Structure formats: C-alpha cells, structure tokens
Amino acid sequence: MEPVSTEHVTAFRRFNRYFTRRIGVLDDHYLGQDRPLGEARLLFEIGDGMSLRELRSRLGLDAGYLSRMAKALQAQGMVTLSAHPEDSRLRMIEPTAAGRVEVKEQNRRANLVAAGLLDGLSEPQRAELAGALATAQRLLRLASITVTLVDGAAPDARACLDGYAADIDERFPEGFDKDDLVAPQEVSGDAGAFFVAYEEDRPVGCGALRRLEPGVGEIRHVWVHPTARRLGLARRLLDALEQEAVARHLSVVRLDTHAALTEAQAMYRACGYTAIPAYDDNVYASHWFEKRLAP
Secondary structure, eight states: OOOOOHHHHHHHHHHHHHHHHHTTTTOSSGGGSSSOHHHHHHHHHHTTOEEHHHHHHHHTOOHHHHHHHHHHHHHTTSEEEEEOSSOTTSEEEEEOHHHHHHHHHHHHHHHHHHHHHHTTSOHHHHHHHHHHHHHHHHHHHHHHOEEEEEOTTSHHHHHHHHHHHHHHHHHSTTOOOGGGSOOGGGGSGGGEEEEEEEETTEEEEEEEEEEEETTEEEEEEEEEOGGGTTSSHHHHHHHHHHHHHHHTTOOEEEEEEOTTOHHHHHHHHHTTOEEOOOOSOOTTOSEEEEEEOOO
16 A cells, blocks of 8 residues: 555544544533543443443453443443353443433433534535545545454454355355365465454455466455445455465466356456456356456
C-alpha cells in the first residue's frame, strides 16, 4: 500500500476533533448524565450481559482499565459481576434494573443529540450525510482488519476453510466435497502460504497460495465471512496473496472458479486477471484466469 499522506492524516484528525466536540465526548457528564463517556459506553455495550473477556475484546480495552470501570459501575448499582456458571475462569457482567433504566435514558438523549445535529439539514442533505457516514464506517472497518500469514494447519486457517466449504456447498448445484480443500502442507513453508484476515481478533476471511511449477503459483479459496462482505476485503486478501507470490519469485498466478461465482469472476477481471484455457481438471471449475505479476 502507498504511504499515508500528511494531508489525509490532517483531514482525518480535523474531523475527529470536530465531531468529538459536537457530541460531548470530552464532557465528564456525557449526555448530561452523571458519568463520562467511557462508563456510559461500557454500560451500553453490556446489553443483556456478557463476559468481561468478550467485552474487553469488543471495545479493545486494557484489562485493568475495564476492571476499574466495571467495579465503579457495580458500586453505583448499575451492574452485577459474577462467575460464569460453566467456566469459573470467566467473569460475567450484567446490567441491574437501574442500569437498564439508565441505558434507556441514554438512548433517548443520544437520539435527541443526533436529531439536533441533523435538524439544520434538508432531507437530501441528510441522505447525503447518511451515505457518507456509511462509506466512512465501511472504510474504517476495512482499515482495521489485519491480514496475517499463518500456518496452513493453524486452527483459524482450518476454521476459515470450513466456512468456505459450507458456503460454496450451498451455492454449487452439485455441492462441494471438503476433501477437495487444500491440504495444510500445500500452503505452508516453501510449498505455499495461507493468509487469515482478522477483525477484532476474530477470523473473517482467508486465501491460499500454492506453487504449481517454477515461476507459477495458484491462488485458492479466497473467502470472506458473511459479516465482513462488501467491505473490499476480498481484494485485500487477493493483493496480499499476489505480494506473497512476488516475494516467492513467482511471475504468474493462476486461479479457477465456478460458474455460480459470478461476483468472483467480476472481481478477478477487475483486478487484471485474464481468461485462459483450463490448466487443471478441477471438477468444480468452469472459468480459468491468469495474471502476470510485476517484480
């Protein structure tokens, strides 16, 4: 990826400062309630209850900081803390009746703030802003996802392949046999590579590269979890696989795809892949593609 420009950094920080001031993030009494934003957000995210571990992962908080906030809310009668009924290592946090009342009031006040911000715009301008915010959220989600090289036998790698197999088994009229997935040794070490995409420590996509012959590699099983689709993640994975191929001195990459996967075919063409004659006997393939890589 290209280096981030100073202009883009400045624009991002300028908007962040403006928006956080407008919604009162810096106020010790967020939304006019008797608590800062950190505690208010924590109370909101608890929902009907969850483990502190899950909450820490969701919010990206330091364990000690989360523990202090949770105990402060407990002292105020907003939450209860207890051991998980089936796993004593996990601590559970749940809202009390008073906590539920406060979250309901928090939502009411937050809606009023949002409505107040939108009140000065016309309906077309509100629609334009809503679309811009949806685009910003999509791009920020994509930016936060990491694409990591893992061993082909790693649990996350095999879990992603299980998801891939389940998806295409539903889409292919003839179904799909999991025995046709790449074996771990085909996409590990000198033989190939396997990438997993992570969003908030959760695997949400994958892609594999294996060596076919000297100078030629094959991309396999590019997959994105349904919750992370339409972000542009498949292209991120494809780009990572191509970069890995270049690093392994492969000048050409090939791939095949099923007739039912029309969106995959469109993406490959848009990314510079050209149709070629069949290069394998994959029973699920009806389209074959190739791309020459710049060193």
